[in-house]
Amino acid sequence: MAEPLACEEASSWHLHASAVAWAGRGVLLLGPSGVGKSSLLARLLAAGAWLVADDLVKVTRRGGMVCAEAVSPAGLIELRGNGIFRLVNTERVRVSLCVELLPAGTERERLPERRTTTIADIAVPVLSLDAGDPAAVASILIALAACRAG
Known part of the structure; x- marks a missing residue:
């Protein structure tokens, strides 16, 4: 489990989203209900990402960065039609990608x-x-690992 970030909390918001950590970098999954956030989250976890939050994420500006963490008890994930499961998780992560x-x-x-989006006055790539795209997980990992050319 990654160490939680230690920094002063300035302000926070709750987002209907999911969040994972990959190699210490955070990814927020955003989109309307039913678009496939939970399905993509499960595929990212199967590929080795760490759960931060499922369904509801607390985002906080901490200095010059945006951090994500669970709103409800950490480590819980719902597998539709099968109930709630507890996973090893990362408590908080710096958001590197939306x-x-x-x-x-x-x-x-x-x-x-x-493109960037602004969260707490901080631009995030x-x-x-498409959540169902078979290459979605690979695309996310490439975006986290590489600098975009052009």
Whole structure:
């Protein structure tokens, strides 16, 4: 389990989202209800990510960064139709990437401009994906590991 970040809390908000940590970097999964956040979350966990929060995330500005943590008891995840499970988790992580999940079939530009979203007055890179895309997990891991060219 990764060590929680130790920094002064300034202000916080709750988001209907999910969050994972990969190699100490946080990913927020954002999108409307039913778009596939939980399914993508499960695939990221199966690929080796650590659970931060499922369904409701507390985001906090801490100095010059945005941190994510669970609102409800940490480590809980719902597997629809099977109940609530407790996993080993990371309590808090710095958000490095927001993944905007789009409904299946949404048209997207092939080479879009770089995008960011502002959370607590801090710009965070955005990756737009179809949650059901078989390459979604790989796309997220590449975005976390590499610098975008162009």
